[in-house]
Each structure stands twice: as C-alpha cells, then as structure tokens.
Amino acid sequence: MKKPVKLLNELSKPGRRACSLPASDVPEASEKIPEKFARKEDAALPEVSEVDLIRHFTRLSQLNYAVDVGFYPLGSCTMKYNPKVNERLSRLPGFLNLHPYQHKDLAQGALELMYGLKEMLCEITGMDELTLQPAAGAHGEMTGLMVIKAALEHRGEKKRTKIIVPDSAHGTNPASATMAGFEVLVVTSDERGNVDVENLKSLMSDEVAGIMLTNPNTLGLFEERILEIAKIIHDAGGLLYYDGANLNANLGIARPGDMGFDVVHLNLHKTFSTPHGGGGPGSGPIGVKEELAPFLPKPVIVKEGNSYRFDYDRPLSIGKVRSFYGNFNVMVRAYAYIMTMGSEGLRRVAEDAVLNANYLLERVRENFVLPFDRRCKHEFVISGSRQKKENGVTTLDMVKRLIDYGFHPPTVYFPLVVPEAMMVEPNETESIEELDAFSEALNAIAEEARKDPELVKNSPKTTPVTRLDEVTAAKRPVVTWITEEE
Amino acid sequence: MSSYLPNTEADRRKMLEALGVSSVEDLFEDIPKEVRQKGVGGLPGPLSEDELVRHLTALSERNCHLGQCVCFLGAGIYDHFVPSVVDAVVSRGEFYTAYTPYQPEISQGTLTAAFEYQSMICELTGMYVTNASMYDGASALAEAAFMACGVTKRDKVLAAKTVHPEYREVIRTYTRFRDVTVEEVGYKDGVLDLEDLASKLDDSVAAVLVQSPNFLGVIEDVKTLAEMAHDKGAMLVVSADPISLALLEPPGKLGADIVTGEGQALGNPASFGGPHFGFLAATKKLLRKMPGRIVGQTTDLEGRRGFVLTLQAREQHIRREKATSNICTNQALCALMGAVYMASMGKEGLKDVAKLCYDKAHYTMERLLERGFERAFGGPFFKEFTLRAPEPVETLNARLLREGFLGGYDLSRDYPEIENGWLVAVTERRTRREIDRFAEMAGGEKK
Ligand SMILES: Cc1ncc(COP(=O)(O)O)c(C=O)c1O
Numbered sequence: 001m002k003k004p005v006k007l008l009n010e011l012s013k014p015g016r017r018a019c020s021l022p023a024s025d026v027p028e029a030s031e032k033i034p035e036k037f038a039r040k041e042d043a044a045l046p047e048v049s050e051v052d053l054i055r056h057f058t059r060l061s062q063l064n065y066a067v068d069v070g071f072y073p074l075g076s077c078t079m080k081y082n083p084k085v086n087e088r089l090s091r092l093p094g095f096l097n098l099h100p101y102q103h104k105d106l107a108q109g110a111l112e113l114m115y116g117l118k119e120m121l122c123e124i125t126g127m128d129e130l131t132l133q134p135a136a137g138a139h140g141e142m143t144g145l146m147v148i149k150a151a152l153e154h155r156g157e158k159k160r161t162k163i164i165v166p167d168s169a170h171g172t173n174p175a176s177a178t179m180a181g182f183e184v185l186v187v188t189s190d191e192r193g194n195v196d197v198e199n200l201k202s203l204m205s206d207e208v209a210g211i212m213l214t215n216p217n218t219l220g221l222f223e224e225r226i227l228e229i230a231k232i233i234h235d236a237g238g239l240l241y242y243d244g245a246n247l248n249a250n251l252g253i254a255r256p257g258d259m260g261f262d263v264v265h266l267n268l269h270k271t272f273s274t275p276h277g278g279g280g281p282g283s284g285p286i287g288v289k290e291e292l293a294p295f296l297p298k299p300v301i302v303k304e305g306n307s308y309r310f311d312y313d314r315p316l317s318i319g320k321v322r323s324f325y326g327n328f329n330v331m332v333r334a335y336a337y338i339m340t341m342g343s344e345g346l347r348r349v350a351e352d353a354v355l356n357a358n359y360l361l362e363r364v365r366e367n368f369v370l371p372f373d374r375r376c377k378h379e380f381v382i383s384g385s386r387q388k389k390e391n392g393v394t395t396l397d398m399v400k401r402l403i404d405y406g407f408h409p410p411t412v413y414f415p416l417v418v419p420e421a422m423m424v425e426p427n428e429t430e431s432i433e434e435l436d437a438f439s440e441a442l443n444a445i446a447e448e449a450r451k452d453p454e455l456v457k458n459s460p461k462t463t464p465v466t467r468l469d470e471v472t473a474a475k476r477p478v479v480t481w482i483t484e485e486e
Numbered sequence: 487m488s489s490y491l492p493n494t495e496a497d498r499r500k501m502l503e504a505l506g507v508s509s510v511e512d513l514f515e516d517i518p519k520e521v522r523q524k525g526v527g528g529l530p531g532p533l534s535e536d537e538l539v540r541h542l543t544a545l546s547e548r549n550c551h552l553g554q555c556v557c558f559l560g561a562g563i564y565d566h567f568v569p570s571v572v573d574a575v576v577s578r579g580e581f582y583t584a585y586t587p588y589q590p591e592i593s594q595g596t597l598t599a600a601f602e603y604q605s606m607i608c609e610l611t612g613m614y615v616t617n618a619s620m621y622d623g624a625s626a627l628a629e630a631a632f633m634a635c636g637v638t639k640r641d642k643v644l645a646a647k648t649v650h651p652e653y654r655e656v657i658r659t660y661t662r663f664r665d666v667t668v669e670e671v672g673y674k675d676g677v678l679d680l681e682d683l684a685s686k687l688d689d690s691v692a693a694v695l696v697q698s699p700n701f702l703g704v705i706e707d708v709k710t711l712a713e714m715a716h717d718k719g720a721m722l723v724v725s726a727d728p729i730s731l732a733l734l735e736p737p738g739k740l741g742a743d744i745v746t747g748e749g750q751a752l753g754n755p756a757s758f759g760g761p762h763f764g765f766l767a768a769t770k771k772l773l774r775k776m777p778g779r780i781v782g783q784t785t786d787l788e789g790r791r792g793f794v795l796t797l798q799a800r801e802q803h804i805r806r807e808k809a810t811s812n813i814c815t816n817q818a819l820c821a822l823m824g825a826v827y828m829a830s831m832g833k834e835g836l837k838d839v840a841k842l843c844y845d846k847a848h849y850t851m852e853r854l855l856e857r858g859f860e861r862a863f864g865g866p867f868f869k870e871f872t873l874r875a876p877e878p879v880e881t882l883n884a885r886l887l888r889e890g891f892l893g894g895y896d897l898s899r900d901y902p903e904i905e906n907g908w909l910v911a912v913t914e915r916r917t918r919r920e921i922d923r924f925a926e927m928a929g930g931e932k933k
Contacts, residue, residue: 004790004791005594005598007598007601007602007605008602008606008829009602009605012832016832017831017832017834017835018569018571018829018830018831018832018835019569019830019831019832019835020569021567021835021838021839021842021914022842022914022917024841024842024845024846025917025918026845026846026849026918026921027845027849028845029844029845029847029848029849030848031848031866033705033733033734033844033866034866036707036709036735037705037707037734037735037866038733038734038735039731039732039733039734039735039736040735040739042732042833042837043606043609043610043731043732043736043833043836044609044833045606045609045610045828045829045831045832045833045836046606046829046832046833047832047833047834048829048832050571050830053571053826053829053830054571054574054575056829057575057578057599057826058575058578060594060595060596060598060599061575061578061580061581061595062580062595063592063593063594063595063598064580064581064584064592064593064594064595064596065580065584065589065592065593066579066580066581066582066583066584067579067583067584068579068580068583069579069580069583072585074585074588077585079585080490081490082579082582082583083490085535085538085539087577087582088539089538089539089542089543089546091573092542092543092546093546093551093553094543094545094546094547094548094549094551095542095546095549095757095758096551096755096756096757097551097552097553097755097756097757098549098551098552098756098757098758099552099557099559099563099565099756099758099892100562100563100756100758100759100760101559101561101563101895102550102559102892103883103887106549106550106555106887107549107550107758108548108549109544109545109546109547109548109549110545110549110758112545112548113542113545116530120529120530123526123527123528123529124526124529135621135622135625135760135761135817136621136813136814136815136816137814137815138802138812138813138814138815139621139625139812139813141812142812146659146662146663149663170803171801171802171803171804171805171806171809171814172802172803172812172814174802174806174807175802175805175806175807175809175811175812176812177807178807178808178809178812179660179663179664179811179812180663180664181663181664181665184806184807221516222516222517224516224517224518226518226521227518227520227521251526252523252524252525252526253514253517253522253523254514254517254521254522254523255521255523258520258521258523259521267815269815273490275582275583275819276582276583276584276585276586276815277581277582277584277817277818277819277820277822278581278582278584278585278586278587278593278596278818278819278822279585279586279587279596279618279619279779279815279816279818279819280619280761280815280816280817280818280819280820281760281761281763281815281816281817281818281819281820282815283761297659318659318662319655319656319658319659319662320624320652320655320656320659321625321656321659321660322621322622322624322625322656322760323562323622323623323624323650323652323653323656323748323759323760324563324622324652324758324759324760325758325759325760326759326760327760327761328757328758328759328760328761329757329758329760329761330760330761332542335542336538336542338529338531339530339531339532339533339538339541340488340490340531340532340533340535340538341488341490341531341532342529342530342531342532342533343525343526343527343528343529343531344525344532345488345491345531345532346525346526346529347525347526348488348491349491351510351513352491352493352498354510354513354514355493355498355501355502355510355513356493356501358501358505358513359501359504359505362504362505363504374516375513375515375516399589400589400591403589403591403592408589408592409589411588414803428490428491428493429490429491429492430492431492431493431497432493432497432500432501460591460592463591463592464591464594465590465591465594465786465790465792466591466786466787466788466790467591467786467787468590468591468784468785468786468792468793468794469784469785469786469787470784470794470796472784472785473782473783473784473794473796474782474796474797474798474799477615477773477780477782477796477797478782478783478784479601479604479614479615479616479773479780479781479782479783479796480601480604480605480608480609480614480615480616481601481602481605482605482608482609482614483614483615
C-alpha cells in the first residue's frame with residue numbers, strides 16, 4: 001500500500017469523465033455570452049473515470065486516522081464517537097433537500113427541529129434565548145462578543161472596549177475579540193491553574209466590557225472561584241462570556257447560566273457528537289440571558305400556537321453573521337443525539353468523560369510532569385519537560401511515537417502556559433480497555449525516551465509518510481498543482 | 487444506558503477504586519455547591535434507535551423537499567444535480583470522523599484532498615491561492631473586505647447593491663464593530679452604476695465588493711470595475727458562482743484581487759441553507775494575508791511528496807489577537823464534496839452543466855416573456871434572471887406552489903423599486919416539460 005499517491009491532475013486523461021449528464025432538450029440560446037465575458041481558456045479540471053475517482057478518494061481515505069479507526073484523544077476537541085443513525089437521519093430527503101427560501105409552511109418540520117434544539121440547549125446551559133446561526137465555535141465567539149458590544153453600546157457604555165482573556169485561553173478567544181473590535185487584556189493563571197483573581201481585580205476598570213472563560217478551562221481544571229469572578233465582573237458593569245468547547249464535562253453537573261455567564265457558545269461538533277468532518281463543518285450556537293436576547297442575530301425562530309416562523313423584526317439585532325440560518329444538517333445530528341441520550345444519559349456522559357480522564361491521568365502520572373496536581377475534569381494537561389531536559393526528547397517526538405503504537409496524538413503545545421504540553425481528552429465513548437492500552441503505550445514511550453531516545457526522535461516509522469518538512473513548505477509555498485508547474 | 491457509553495458498572499467501580507474515591511460525585515467536589523446540578527432537567531427522551539428514526543422521519547416529512555416540487559428558486563442556493571460519488575466519498579468514516587489535520591503523517595487523506603480542492607478552485611477562479619474553505623459565501627466576502635482593509639490600510643469598503651442582500655447584511659455586521667465603513671453603490675439596468683461608483687471611489691476606499699453574475703442575475707463588467715478600483719488604489723473583490731466560471735472568464739483573469747463565493751452549487755445539497763462552504767481565493771501578493779487554513783506541498787524525510795497545513799503564522803493558534811482571522815473549524819467536509827464534484831464533472835462535464843443551465847435559463851425566460859412577463863434588465867445573464875411579473879409575486883408563487891412549483895425569489899422586500907420583481911433560477915435539472923408547464927402556470931394563455 002505504500003505506492004505513491006498520484007494527484008487527480010496526474011491521473012487525468014483527455015476524454016475521460018466521471019459523470020453522466022442529460023442531453024439538452026431545449027434549443028441552444030440565441031443570446032450568446034458576449035465575447036468580453038466568455039471564458040477564453042477552459043478551467044483545467046481533471047478528466048478521470050468514475051472508477052479512477054472512487055479508487056483515488058478511497059485510497060486517500062485510507063491514509064487518514066479517524067475516530068472510526070481508533071482512539072483520538074485530541075484535547076479540547078471532544079473527539080467522541082459519531083453515531084451512525086445520526087448520519088442516516090441527517091440525510092433524510094426532508095432535511096437534506098430543503099431550500100432556505102421555501103415558504104415556512106413547507107418547512108415546519110425543520111423549524112420545529114430547530115426550535116426544539118434551541119429549547120433543549122437553553123435548558124442544558126441555563127440560558128434564556130439562543131441563536132443557531134454561527135457556523136463554528138470561533139464564529140460563535142465573534143457573534144457573542146458582538147452581542148455584548150451591542151448591548152453595552154445600547155446602555156450608552158461606548159468606552160467599554162476591552163475584554164479580558166486568560167493566558168491559557170484558546171487562540172480563537174483573542175482572535176475573536178479582535179474580530180468584534182475589542183482590545184485584549186490578558187489575565188494570568190495562578191498556581192492552581194485557575195484565573196489569578198488578584199490579577200483580575202487589578203485589570204478591572206470602566207473600560208472593561210467583560211471576560212471570556214472556558215470552564216473547565218483549557219487545563220482541564222474547573223475554575224473554582226467562578227462565582228467570585230462573576231461577581232467581580234458584574235459589579236464592575238461587565239459581562240461574562242463562556243467558551244463552550246469544554247461543556248462535555250458539565251452536562252447535568254453545572255450550568256454556565258447558573259455560574260453567572262451571560263453569553264455561552266456551544267460546539268455541536270464537540271459536545272453533541274456531530275462529526276468533525278476533517279476540520280468542519282461544525283456549528284456554534286450562542287445562548288444568552290434575557291437582557292441580551294434583543295441583540296442576537298436575526299432571524300429568531302418563534303413558535304405561535306402550533307406553528308413556527310422566522311422573526312426578522314428585531315430592531316436591536318446585530319444583523320447576520322452568515323447567510324440563512326446556520327449549519328442546519330449539523331443541528332439535525334445534535335438534536336438526534338440529545339433525544340437519544342435524554343437528561344440522564346447526558347449526565348452520564350459528563351460523569352464518564354470525567355471519570356475516564358481522571359483514571360487515565362492516574363495511570364500515566366508517574367512518568368510525566370503534572371503542572372497542576374489536582375483532580376481534572378474531562379481532560380488533563382501533562383508536560384514532557386522532564387523527557388526534554390533529561391533525554392532530549394520533546395513532546396512532539398513522544399506523540400509522533402504514539403502514532404506507531406496506533407493512537408492519535410493528544411493536542412500538543414497548548415495551552416501555552418505549560419511548556420511541552422500534552423492535552424489529553426479521552427471522552428466518555430472510550431472503554432477502560434482502550435484507556436489501559438493508551439496509558440501503557442504512553443508509559444512505554446516514556447521508558448523508550450530514557451533508554452532509546454533516537455527511536456522516539458525518529459518516529460513515526462509506520463505511517464504512509466514520515467515527518468514532513470514544514471519549514472520549506474512555508475518558505476516556498478506550493479499551494480496548488482498549478483504553482484508546482486511554474 | 488446508551489450504546490455510546492461502553493463503561494459497565496463494574497468498569498466504573500474499578501476506575502473509582504483506582505482513584506481512591508467512593509463515588510463519581512467526589513470528582514466534582516471542586517465545583518461550588520451553589521451551582522451543582524442533579525442532572526439536566528426536563529429534556530425529552532431517551533429514545534431507542536427505532537423510536538428516534540420514527541420521530542425524525544415524521545419531522546422530516548412535515549417538510550416539502552426538492553424531490554417533491556419543481557424548483558425555480560435560487561437566490562444563492564441552487565438545485566443542481568449531485569452525483570452519487572460525492573456521498574460515497576464523504577460517507578467514509580476515515581474522512582468524516584477525522585478532525586483538522588494537525589498530524590500530517592496520519593492525515594494525508596484530508597490534506598491531499600484539500601490540496602486538490604485548492605488547485606481546482608484556483609483553476610476555476612483564475613487565482614493563485616485559496617484557503618481550504620470558509621463558513622459560507624457571505625462570511626468569505628466579509629473576510630475579503632477585512633483583508634483588503636488590512637493590506638491597503640484603509641477603512642472603507644464599497645458594496646454593490648447588486649450583491650446578495652444577506653451577504654451585504656453580513657458585511658454590515660462584521661464591519662460595524664471594527665470601525666470599517668460600508669457604503670453601498672447603486673445599480674442601473676441591473677448592473678452596478680459606474681457613475682455612482684466613480685463618485686464614491688476615492689483614496690479612502692480599500693475595496694469594491696461586487697458579485698458576478700450578480701444577485702439579480704446579470705453579469706457585471708469585472709474588467710472595467712477592476713480598472714476603476716485599481717486607479718484609486720483600491721482592490722476589487724468578486725463573489726462568483728463557481729458553476730458559471732466554466733463559461734465565464736474567471737475574475738482572476740480580469741483583474742480581481744480576491745475572488746470569493748458560495749460553494750454549495752459544487753456538489754452540496756441545499757440543506758436548508760447549510761452546511762455548505764465558502765471559498766476565498768486571491769493573488770500571489772496576498773498569500774500571507776489570507777484567513778484560514780492553507781495546505782501546502784512538501785516532502786518527508788525520505789524525499790516523498792506529502793502535504794501539510796502551511797503558513798500557519800497567519801492563524802489564531804499562533805498569532806492570537808493579531809491573526810488574519812479567528813476562523814478555526816471550517817467547512818472541510820463540504821469542500822471535499824466540492825472537490826469530488828469538480829473531479830467528477832471534470833473539464834468537459836462542468837462546461838456541459840454550465841451550458842445546460844445557460845440554455846435552459848434562456849429558454850425559460852423566452853417562454854415567460856411570451857406570457858406577459860417583462861425582462862427587467864437587458865444585460866447578459868447566466869442561469870438566473872429578473873422579470874417583472876404581471877401580478878404581485880406572492881400571489882404568483884402561491885398559485886405555482888399549488889401546481890407543485892417552487893417559484894422564483896420575491897424581490898419586493900429587498901428591491902421594492904423593481905415592480906413585482908421576480909428572480910427565476912434554472913439549473914440543468916429542469917426539463918423542457920417542466921419549464922413549459924411552469925410558464926403556462928405562471929402566465930396563463932400565450933399573449
Ligand atoms: C477551547 C476552545 N475554544 C474555542 C475553539 C474554537 O472552536 P471552533 O474550532 O469550532 O471554531 C476551540 C476549538 O478547537 C477550543 O478548543
């Protein structure tokens with residue numbers, strides 16, 4: 001299977017095709033495309049047969065690791081199992097083939113599903129109103145921050161232009177703050193891995209619009225002083241934003257709305273089991289407290305009697321952040337997932353996710369540096385700094401070696417506050433046997449780092465390609481097969 | 487308990503024991519008591535798989551889908567044919583249950599396909615580089631506006647009124663919070679009004695944003711617009727229908743600096759408006775200003791070709807608040823659908839699709855002109871066109887619906903100045919019989 005992969009343009013041969021189209025049953029249009037607008041040279045799309053095409057993409061798929069292939073403990077990404085029934089349901093013609101502008105009376109099932117999902121997500125998070133429009137987590141962050149800004153401006157507080165973000169935050173948090181026109185203030189972490197409350201107090205002023213927090217945070221640790229933090233922010237006239245990437249740990253355990261958060265984004269592609277698609281599509285709904293509801297993107301779905309419609313008459317709305325209503329087919333899967341689990345099932349999800357993470361941490365703790373030695377939630381961060389110092393083996397080397405053992409690496413070098421970080425999120429959909437096997441592999445690698453560091457540094461060995469030259473890729477970028485030919 | 491939770495009660499006990507705690511509750515002691523819940527209240531379910539399938543099937547059947555009516559509605563989302571190979575490829579768990587290819591050694595499938603996607607989008611648009619996808623056509627255009635502001639260090643953009651109304655609304659939302667001003671440029675005979683543009687275009691303008699074929703269906707003169715923009719040091723950003731580019735000169739060859747668009751037409755079902763993908767392609771000069779993921783070619787230690795995420799120094803995980811964009815998760819699987827579609831159609835097939843759309847749209851217009859409709863604008867169009875109907879569009883569409891047709895988009899809300907304005911879209915899927923019947927039902931007896 002190691003023969004080199006040919007690209008589609010290399011497989012191409014004039015005259016081949018992988019489609020069958022109807023013959024035209026209308027006369028050729030007498031009105032021609034004016035010469036100045038007509039394409040002069042054909043787009044050189046590949047010409048391949050259907051067999052070629054299917055074999056090509058099947059071959060490519062076999063070069064991928066995926067949740068359906070094995071354990072994928074990529075921290076912060078919640079790579080839980082993606083139920084097959086949800087794929088089937090999302091492809092029902094009555095969901096898949098709807099036009100966004102068809103009359104609402106022809107889409108009542110879709111609207112009912114979206115309304116139902118909104119209600120369930122409000123219940124799960126403790127929020128009052130919710131929009132399903134944002135396409136991913138970062139998009140939700142930007143939208144939520146815009147809602148905050150619009151609400152503050154409406155209150156006449158235009159000078160609140162700063163938003164506080166922890167040093168452990170995900171990169172999208174500060175980047176989204178910029179997108180929404182905020183300036184970022186960084187709050188440091190304390191020795192327990194939580195927000196340093198003293199440092200937070202020192203940052204407060206009447207220019208602060210609020211704070212963005214992930215809870216459990218990106219270290220997998222619960223912000224123990226969350227109620228105190230909420231009070232500090234609220235007393236100073238600010239608002240609290242909840243990055244829902246880690247909501248899996250909180251399902252049925254503690255709701256962001258009860259912790260004092262005013263805006264919450266969710267990642268349906270994490271917590272609610274919709275597939276990650278090799279990088280997307282996701283869905284990033286945002287829930288808000290009553291006071292912020294008027295500022296949500298439009299339209300908002302409303303229920304009247306037994307029917308549903310889109311309400312566009314929202315004078316204070318920030319407007320729209322994408323066309324139409326969001327990633328509807330992702331919502332179908334999330335709705336199906338919640339219906340499958342029910343209240344008790346969701347609580348069990350959080351319990352097992354947290355239990356699995358703590359158990360796994362217990363099994364590997366001896367071999368690694370623990371930056372914060374306390375109970376974790378659904379994920380934990382360990383450091384490879386000992387191996388780096390003592391054996392010259394980096395975290396990157398060790399996780400590449402994990403690939404040879406048949407596992408997907410954890411998230412690495414994030415959060416930035418931990419050197420040589422490995423962020424492991426096992427998820428509730430993994431069995432104790434899988435956790436045992438993974439911990440044995442990780443412990444074996446720690447041993448290899450001591451005894452045979454070169455082995456680890458030269459991994460992976462079992463993959464279709466070995467380590468790739470990223471420096472040259474960035475220095476002399478070849479970004480299409482056209483650039484390559486130049 | 488659900489089949490997605492493999493741990494048995496015995497497993498849980500064993501794990502708790504290893505942790506030295508007596509119950510799972512003990513793992514949550516660091517959460518303040520005041521906020522601790524006893525479980526999510528009041529959710530429906532749990533449903534067994536069969537119950538779930540019945541429930542969702544019933545919901546889906548309360549919708550009328552495009553297989554049950556004949557669609558002449560477009561306005562950004564089109565009823566194009568999607569070949570079976572598309573779903574066959576993206577239904578593979580190796581593709582759809584992976585995530586962003588951070589570990590290239592075990593992600594060559596996703597990376598190679600993304601490189602091929604990028605190559606084909608650049609072939610179509612005539613551009614040098616594209617990213618691996620944006621959320622949709624609207625946000626892609628908004629991000630392009632920011633790119634132009636960043637590069638030109640100017641903070642005003644001009645948006646043609648012939649750009650999709652929802653896209654303009656998204657641009658207004660995106661720019662409002664960053665002190666970027668958006669001014670709209672009017673239209674004349676269905677295309678951007680060059681005089682109005684000339685009067686608004688000065689050296690404070692970062693970019694002119696247009697759509698071609700535009701929202702009203704008419705093809706814009708991209709070359710002239712590019713020259714006018716460049717004259718004032720501004721960029722030209724074009725939002726394009728990718729199918730049309732099989733027949734129309736690509737904006738890249740006409741001077742556009744950035745080409746964006748909605749990729750739904752490329753193998754993605756309508757899906758009630760999402761998920762699909764947006765594309766954003768640009769000139770070589772803008773390579774390092776691009777938002778989002780870009781895949782690049784390189785070699786491994788043994789000299790074999792391979793692919794990686796590249797130019798990551800632009801992105802949020804490295805640059806944080808100084809990143810070119812906040813986008814992280816994109817629409818990768820939808821872009822893969824686009825790639826499979828483009829490869830499936832190929833060079834000749836995509837031209838055939840475009841030609842069928844073109845001929846059928848023109849045939850449809852002729853039939854409707856025979857029955858009391860008036861062509862609103864004289865300019866050339868591709869697969870969509872604007873007519874003035876002899877009656878309010880609402881009543882017209884309601885009558886058509888009773889006959890099983892999804893009529894054209896009602897322009898009365900967004901373009902009230904076009905009396906009874908009706909935007910009709912015709913794809914390769916419409917047959918002559920459907921078109922003839924549609925015209926008959928829309929206009930009654932031939933005049
Ligand atoms: C903590 C955290 N916040 C935000 C995001 C952004 O979410 P998305 O990738 O859906 O845009 C991520 C994604 O990985 C994350 O881990």
